[in-house]
Amino acid sequence: MFELIDVTKVYKGQKRAVDGVTMRLGTGVVGLLGPNGAGKSSLMRIAATVTRPTSGRVLFEGTDTVAKPDALRRHLGYLPQDFGVYPNLTAREFLSYLAAVKGLSARSARARVDELLRLVGLAEAAKRPLGRYSGGMLRRVGIAQTLLADPRVLMVDEPTAGLDPQERVRFRNLLSELAADRLVLLSTHIVSDVESVADDIAIVAQGRLLRRGTPEQLLRAVAGHVWETVVAPETVAAVQARHMVSRMVRTADGVRLRLLSTTRPDPDAALVPPDLEDAYLGAVGGIREVAR
Amino acid sequence: MSARVLGALAVADFRERVRRPAYAVVLLAAVGLGYLAAPAAGAHWTIVNAGDYRGVYGSAYIGAVTALAGALWLSAAGFYVVRTAIARDEHTGVGQLLAATPLRTSTYLVGKFLSNLLVLGSMTAALAGTALVMQLARGESRAVHPVDLLLPFVLFTLPVLALTATAAVLFETIPVLRSGFGNVLWCFVALTAMIAGQSAGAPLGGLGVHVFAASVRDEFAAQGIRVTEVAIGLMYADDPPRAVGFSGVDFSAAFAGQRLVAVLLAIAVAAVPALWFGRFDPARAVVPAVPTAVTVTAVQPFVSYQMVLSKARVRRGRALARLVAGETRILVAGVSRWWWLGVAALVVAGAAAPVRASGPLLIAAWIWPVLIWSRLGTRAAEAGVEGLLGGYPSPVRRALAQWLAGVALTALVGAGAGARLAAAGDLAGWLAGVVFIPALALALGLVSRTHRLFQAIYPPLWYAVLNDIRGLDFMGALPGGPHPILVGGAAALLVTASLATVAARHARR
Numbered sequence: 001m002f003e004l005i006d007v008t009k010v011y012k013g014q015k016r017a018v019d020g021v022t023m024r025l026g027t028g029v030v031g032l033l034g035p036n037g038a039g040k041s042s043l044m045r046i047a048a049t050v051t052r053p054t055s056g057r058v059l060f061e062g063t064d065t066v067a068k069p070d071a072l073r074r075h076l077g078y079l080p081q082d083f084g085v086y087p088n089l090t091a092r093e094f095l096s097y098l099a100a101v102k103g104l105s106a107r108s109a110r111a112r113v114d115e116l117l118r119l120v121g122l123a124e125a126a127k128r129p130l131g132r133y134s135g136g137m138l139r140r141v142g143i144a145q146t147l148l149a150d151p152r153v154l155m156v157d158e159p160t161a162g163l164d165p166q167e168r169v170r171f172r173n174l175l176s177e178l179a180a181d182r183l184v185l186l187s188t189h190i191v192s193d194v195e196s197v198a199d200d201i202a203i204v205a206q207g208r209l210l211r212r213g214t215p216e217q218l219l220r221a222v223a224g225h226v227w228e229t230v231v232a233p234e235t236v237a238a239v240q241a242r243h244m245v246s247r248m249v250r251t252a253d254g255v256r257l258r259l260l261s262t263t264r265p266d267p268d269a270a271l272v273p274p275d276l277e278d279a280y281l282g283a284v285g286g287i288r289e290v291a292r
Numbered sequence: 293m294s295a296r297v298l299g300a301l302a303v304a305d306f307r308e309r310v311r312r313p314a315y316a317v318v319l320l321a322a323v324g325l326g327y328l329a330a331p332a333a334g335a336h337w338t339i340v341n342a343g344d345y346r347g348v349y350g351s352a353y354i355g356a357v358t359a360l361a362g363a364l365w366l367s368a369a370g371f372y373v374v375r376t377a378i379a380r381d382e383h384t385g386v387g388q389l390l391a392a393t394p395l396r397t398s399t400y401l402v403g404k405f406l407s408n409l410l411v412l413g414s415m416t417a418a419l420a421g422t423a424l425v426m427q428l429a430r431g432e433s434r435a436v437h438p439v440d441l442l443l444p445f446v447l448f449t450l451p452v453l454a455l456t457a458t459a460a461v462l463f464e465t466i467p468v469l470r471s472g473f474g475n476v477l478w479c480f481v482a483l484t485a486m487i488a489g490q491s492a493g494a495p496l497g498g499l500g501v502h503v504f505a506a507s508v509r510d511e512f513a514a515q516g517i518r519v520t521e522v523a524i525g526l527m528y529a530d531d532p533p534r535a536v537g538f539s540g541v542d543f544s545a546a547f548a549g550q551r552l553v554a555v556l557l558a559i560a561v562a563a564v565p566a567l568w569f570g571r572f573d574p575a576r577a578v579v580p581a582v583p584t585a586v587t588v589t590a591v592q593p594f595v596s597y598q599m600v601l602s603k604a605r606v607r608r609g610r611a612l613a614r615l616v617a618g619e620t621r622i623l624v625a626g627v628s629r630w631w632w633l634g635v636a637a638l639v640v641a642g643a644a645a646p647v648r649a650s651g652p653l654l655i656a657a658w659i660w661p662v663l664i665w666s667r668l669g670t671r672a673a674e675a676g677v678e679g680l681l682g683g684y685p686s687p688v689r690r691a692l693a694q695w696l697a698g699v700a701l702t703a704l705v706g707a708g709a710g711a712r713l714a715a716a717g718d719l720a721g722w723l724a725g726v727v728f729i730p731a732l733a734l735a736l737g738l739v740s741r742t743h744r745l746f747q748a749i750y751p752p753l754w755y756a757v758l759n760d761i762r763g764l765d766f767m768g769a770l771p772g773g774p775h776p777i778l779v780g781g782a783a784a785l786l787v788t789a790s791l792a793t794v795a796a797r798h799a800r801r
Contacts, residue, residue: 045682048683049682049683050682051682051801070686073683073684073685074608074685076683077683078680080679082676082679083676083677083679084675084677084678085675085676085677086622086677087626087675088625088626089621089625093621096614096618097615097618097619097621097622098680099611099614100614100615100617100618101611101681101684101686101690103608103609104606104609105607105608105610106609106611108606108607109611112606115601118592119594119601120594121591121595122591123592124591125591136591140591147597150601155683166593167593167594170594171594173594173596174594174597177596177597178597
């Protein structure tokens with residue numbers, strides 16, 4: 001359905017934001033996970049036809065979207081990480097305008113805007129100028145506009161920023177629902193967002209695709225390498241220098257650490273089952289003894 | 293007011309501005325002005341009208357003339373270059389950071405003034421450098437006298453630019469002048485200052501033209517040449533002026549004192565808005581910068597997609613008319629009822645007046661929407677919607693819809709006079725104006741991505757028509773103006789250029 005083939009993006013000044021990424025994507029939620037500055041947003045912009053890649057191809061159902069972006073745009077819902085709105089328009093007016101830009105018929109646009117305002121819980125606030133909306137409400141408007149044309153491909157970049165915890169949960173459920181019959185590409189640096197909805201996770205860092213697989217496959221990669229131990233507070237810095245420490249809790253007995261290591265870090269350390277955050281840190285930061 | 297803090301503020305702001313690509317354009321404009329100030333020996337244009345003569349292109353003459361050109365044009369145009377120092381701090385959020393420090397408001401404002409002056413000063417430095425190059429390039433006198441060359445920039449140009457830098461701070465801190473209205477008002481302020489500042493009685497030495505004129509008169513008289521009037525501007529000369537010797541401007545201590553007072557006054561006035569400047573506190577803003585509270589009940593939780601969305605397939609259809617309607621809504625969104633009342637008055641007056649009054653009424657009508665037109669081609673960029681629209685189809689169609697929205701607005705505002713002209717069978721000029729004005733606005737907006745360029749360029753054009761300069765009558769308001777086909781053709785070219793710009797940007801995305 002959607003393919004990125006050896007996609008590279010080099011910005012002026014020779015910064016290589018995306019470096020030879022190849023991915024084939026079908027229906028379902030694909031989580032794009034990576035630290036800040038990993039190149040996720042650049043990759044999302046390329047996938048969404050907003051930016052052209054320096055090299056490589058992007059295919060949607062066999063059509064090159066770099067040469068023919070409208071072939072994808074008619075079927076695309078895209079939510080960038082940061083976006084603005086026209087502050088004097090109401091939510092309904094803004095969505096109606098965007099529906100016209102998408103080329104929806106008048107009847108479809110009217111019905112769709114009403115439905116989407118209800119979907120994102122803004123039906124009662126629909127007549128207020130967007131300039132009076134809070135950040136979370138604007139994010140909802142952004143989410144609503146992605147669904148205007150009932151897209152077959154949905155690309156959302158850090159969509160839960162500005163949403164409170166309850167809204168985040170509901171939004172993740174919405175994404176799961178939507179992914180039943182379409183591709184949802186979800187970019188985030190929040191592991192829990194991906195963990196709860198994605199059955200296919202791609203970890204990127206420094207512009208490169210480091211690892212890709214189901215959550216189970218990613219967990220297997222670090223199984224047997226995640227330890228918990230309690231150390232004296234004054235030794236924490238030394239442990240951090242040697243291992244990737246994923247969690248640190250100060251207790252009455254000392255500091256309880258969760259860390260990644262190929263070997264038992266100290267005689268009292270206990271092996272624990274990995275979670276997705278361990279898998280992510282293992283992929284991005286590496287398990288240091290392995291590197292040595 | 294610590295000098296170290298002032299310096300840090302001014303230099304940081306200056307660095308931020310000069311590292312933007314637009315700064316290179318600004319410097320190029322200064323270089324272009326320096327080139328204009330010293331036309332070739334056979335050229336028919338001049339920026340100094342001193343009868344049929346001019347000074348030999350030595351350091352003294354080229355320095356004085358280029359410095360006066362700087363005082364005249366950089367003060368007018370430079371305002372638009374530096375008028376967003378405080379707005380940028382608000383937009384980037386840096387203002388909030390500064391507001392939480394012990395920095396005094398007056399220090400902040402004077403720091404912004406200094407930063408403005410540094411930008412304008414760097415343009416002056418580019419101008420002075422160009423003057424030196426032009427002296428050597430023209431080759432009439434290769435002896436370089438640094439004091440003769442540079443002193444006019446210090447005494448003619450910089451004090452005027454200091455006042456411009458202060459005006460920019462004032463305009464940014466007075467709510468009604470922060471908007472596009474301030475940009476338009478500055479056009480008229482600058483036009484008035486250009487004319488009044490050339491008189492000998494202008495306060496604080498004005499532009500300094502009278503000092504230069506006195507030296508020219510004295511020196512030329514000593515060579516047997518009588519000069520009655522000396523004026524600065526961009527003028528056509530039937531015959532290229534003849535070069536005669538000129539040893540330099542005779543700057544008096546009194547004039548230097550006046551210029552010093554001008555600079556000190558500029559600094560003092562820059563601190564005055566501390567009395568009312570809100571220090572980035574949204575609660576003290578006239579128009580709230582951050583969203584006002586929305587009752588929680590207005591926001592409902594997300595609901596299930598399947599529950600809410602109908603099974604009916606989303607259909608595509610003809611959307612251009614709705615797109616134009618949407619662009620029109622964006623164009624006039626937030627416009628006050630008073631503005632619409634003004635439109636109604638202009639339409640009624642235009643329709644009711646006799647046909648001979650249609651021209652003046654059309655001129656009156658087609659300055660009214662100047663701030664609205666300036667939104668064409670700039671709204672998406674200025675509102676930050678471009679990122680969202682990047683994934684939407686047909687950017688060229690959107691640009692076309694924007695122009696059509698502008699055409700609709702222009703026709704509406706000029707409808708009264710248009711109806712009278714139609715009844716008289718003289719509608720072609722009106723129609724040309726209807727398509728030309730939004731085409732100009734769209735082109736300038738798309739190229740510059742800011743509303744300021746149109747706001748700076750349109751009022752002088754309009755003023756020229758108001759002053760009966762028929763060659764520039766793009767409205768069809770004056771008898772004997774350009775043929776409507778010519779104006780319409782220019783509009784077509786501008787629209788084509790706009791759409792090509794959008795297509796090229798999209799191709800290079």
